[in-house]
Amino acid sequence: MPEDTALLNGRPASTTALEWRAPAAAALVAALIVWISPLVLGAFAANVLTRSMLYATLAVTVDLLWGFTGILTFGQAAFFGVGAYATAMTMTSLGSTPAWMAAALALAIVLPMVLGLVVGWLSFYHGSTPLYASVISLVFPIVVTQLVYSGGLLTGSSSGLVGYDTLPLDLEGFFRLSGLVMVAVTLAAWVFVRSDAGKLLVAVRDNDVRCAYLGVSPRRVQIMLTVALAGVAGVAGFLFAHASGVVAPENTGFLFGTQVVIWVALGGRGSLLGPVFATLAIDYLSASLSGDLPFLWQLVLGAAFVIIIIFLPDGVAGLARRASASIFRSSKQTRVPRIALAAPHSAVERSATLLKVSGLARSFGSLSVLENINLEIRPGELVSIVGPNGAGKTTLIRCLSDGSEPFKGVVEIGGKPMKGLTPDRVVALGVGRKFQVASIFESLTVAECLRLARTTSETPSGIGSAPRLSLPVASIEILRLTGLIDLIASPAGLLSHGMKQALELGMVLALEPRLILLDEPTAGLTKAERATIGTVLRHLTAEAGYAIILVEHDLDFVREISSRVVVLHQGRLVLDGAVDDVVNSETVRTIYSGGGHV
Amino acid sequence: MLLLLDILTTAAILFVVSVGLLAIFGVLKIINFAHGAWLTIGAYCAVVAVKLGLNPWAGLPIAFVAGALLGGVAELLIIRPLYRRPLDAILATWGLGIVIGQLIALAFGRDVQLIPNLMSGTVRVLSVDYSVYRLFMLFAALAIGVLFALTIEGTRLGLSARAVIMNETLARSLGIDTDRVRLATFMIGAGLAALAGVLLTPLTSVDPNMGVAWLIGAFMLVMVADTSYLALAAACLVFGGAQVLVSTFVSPVLGGISVAVLAALLLRINPRGFSRA
């Protein structure tokens, strides 16, 4: 029943058509409002709102970066400014024929994107932290501003650029153009974040490590997003240069960048519409009050910002959402895909060595954690690694899955050395890793988590949500046996501990990895849950031909399912053999009872 | 010779401005984006001292006390609730900076304030006439650095602070009142920032937004230095020197950003000290 249809409150699983209808209608209404407005607004309001709508477009890009992907950026202003200056400088120095205008538009898109690439490379690398990315996003607008100041007559320096020819539109024309661009960008963003590919953003924010171990490089997602949104900001800058007729260094600076962040925070990060309305409202009010109550207005804004950050991190949109949820009691329209069976990957050769470890050693300074590990694993083997705490088990798993670990020795997967490869590239070699503490995406639903796990086999759609989710038989087994199949619409963060472990296992299995690394998969599970997992694991190795490496403390579990046991003690491999030999050996007993220390 | 003195005194000024931020970054693990506002508060304390008819030097103790008290209030009301959300704490301190700037503008007006110099004139140093005040800053930086070092290495608070810097959870489980350490550190850091603000007044104009220009340079230096004040001194020397050299031989505008750019590049190559955030 569950895998054939997904019914929620009697409504059929929505198709892509339904997803398009509501936002497209809303966008159409917004476009109409934009079209009619100049006829009713005065010149002042129209002038101000033209600029506000361009700022709102910028705010959408910041929300995508910050609200959805977790990158706090003050730098979108710099891309906006580069676009504006590229335009103004072209118009001033090169000419304003339609050909030059087109060239200016191209420059306004390309230059920010190139800058975005540089900034992305600088900010996002394996091991970078969100704080560093934010710091870079603060520094490069300052650099851009100073470059503008040092540009002398070319950039106008402190005076800015004024008096260049602009697009032959009047006030109404610019208003409509800015408004339509804002509506278009917002609509595109809305559709994207609701699509399958859009969930990647949230995944990177929630758990970038898990992303990497699903074969998706979070750095690439972050850099691509930065570059794409830099281009969008550049377009907004191009329009700004034309609509306002003045381009000044303040348009590139970090003060402007922080203003956009404030608008997004007040509107509600992660809500798209919140930042748009907040930007329009606040910028318009600021312009109207600029003569009358300048100090008080800024003061109120600053105080509101601090209060919202502390008490209402979801901003006004969050407040509105909660209010409407309590008033309307609407059911969350969760689109739930149909689970289907995926065709399996090519069969695994039984004989070839899957994992070969030679002379692996890892030390932290003078402390040696792993010494001279030699291991060979073939398909169909279920190897358990046992040893007391501190023996180096998790370090070993890490060295096998993350090539950027500075270990000595050679680790080959399917004959290919994995040293130096980041986790996402190791996953591409056919490795799947399950962590000790369930590593999933708390903000996404079970179905969305599973679909993300399939990213490397099925590229997710950027404009909609596919109605069908294909999973390999092993994943479906896990879902069925644990009862997770009935909860696929539920947010992963609300699952019980055992269910989270099951979900993670399901996600790892969805990768169809030839080599699965499991770090204490039964920790905290009930006896029944343990038995279920054991069955699935045995089935995987015996029939599907996978190889599994298992780090475990539960010796009964080890005895039941393993084909081979490896004992680690103080960083050295002391025993490696058949289950019974090892489990009953004298050495193991000594080690576990605390003796045998060198 | 002139160049050497410029480099040393620039490094000294950068050190004085950044040391308060270092203390806060080390113990509380956040960047206090209101640091610029505290510099401004200090400068306006000097303005108030002059308006009250006091010796401009009286601004120093007034600023330290005022800065520390306001810092205590800020830590309790704003930083503490955001303990688990460091990026949000940074944003909140930025908002706080805006609020403080506007309050100062409301109280004193938006225009630039001019106050008599703490010290004027030049002195002959090895065949070159050099500004007395800039040389004084050299000594001020040394004095503050020594006091800071003595506090960190010699007092109980310093010991507790070092424990919190290294491992807060462990420190708490050993019975150290980490909340009090954080509060005390924030107050001292804020007080130092206000002090620096007073010391800046002969070098720059006093207006409600004067602190912002120093904020970026200061926190880039702090990020490079991580938690060590000796590393901060070294960073100030190296990057301050670069700033002077670029300003002199390339362009003053590009010199202004050399600290930030070089620090960012250095951190990209060697992110030591970033693993905590």
Place this chain on the structure above:
Amino acid sequence: MTPKLFAASTVSLLLATVAQAADSGSIVIGVPVGLSGANSVVAPSVVQEAQLAVDEINTAGGVLGRKLQLEVADDASGAAGAQKAFDSLIYQKKVDALISMETSAARNAGLPAVSKGRVPFIYTSFYEGHSCNKYLFVDAWVPEQQVPPIVDNFAKEKNAKTYFLIGSDYAFGRGMLGFTRSYIEKTGGKVVGEEYLPMDGADWTPILSKLKDAKPDAIITSTAGGAPNVTLTKQMRAAGINLHYANLAVDEGTAKSMGADATGIYLSASYVTGIDSPENKKFLDAANKKFGADLKTPNDLSVPEYEAVYLYKLAVEKAGSTDPAKVIEAMPTVSFTGPRGAIVMDKQHHAPLTMYLGQVQSDGTVKVAATFKDVDPGEQCPNLK
């Protein structure tokens, strides 16, 4: 800002918000000025002069029977702020004219709005010249009027042959020093250094070190009015530089607030408080009476504002209405005799002015060394009728 002033402005702000539209019938003059930023030191004086003129005119019956009303907006001394200020004044407050002193960055940024909104704009600040717009009129000096007296004095009286030029990096700084350089070279002198900092820059150290190395005979500076002047002079004196120093952009008010550091600075201005004329005496008496202890020293950046309001009044009366086309046609033909003498903006929208070369004394006042009557502004806008 004193508590009294704060309370007064809050009350008037509230009243203004309640009665948003101008009193029906009054003529609104917009004053976009640098209440914050580099010009904030001089802006209060500008606003005071405008207020003085408006009050005097209203007491005498107004213009064509209508009262004058002022609308002040902050342009933050820069381009971005000016755009907002001009937008607000032209489209929201719907002013009839703009009369103001601003940085060149602000003026340039506001001109497109002035053209689009068709608002007469009297620019009351000295500047680098050659800003041309059919709605723009200037009653303050340009380099052709101000620089030659200084360079001639240095060259002839002080035998200066080498000069070091320092300025703020924007239209005014570059324009002024560009003209200065060509005049110096034309008269046989040599420029050994020309350095700029952005308008908001406050650290002149590397430039001053370069200056020391270059060992010039004289220094000529042209920074933005207000803060940059102060920081540069402060740091120059702190570095022990006491060469012949002419400041092309300082006014008496700023010089006074610089205190002892300003002593010895040469300036060339169209107004100094020491001008011995009945109009200036009357003007200073009225200013002292109106503002008392709060009076900001009237200076070369603010007195033109006073005279400009009167010039606008005369133009409107001659044109018979506030219609922009009629007003700009009448503007070059009217003459007002104020503290600076007779002002007529008939030379391509600019005005011939009497210039005073002076040196700042230890008490902050300016001692006039030489006077040059009715100096012509030269060909500023040959393409304007």
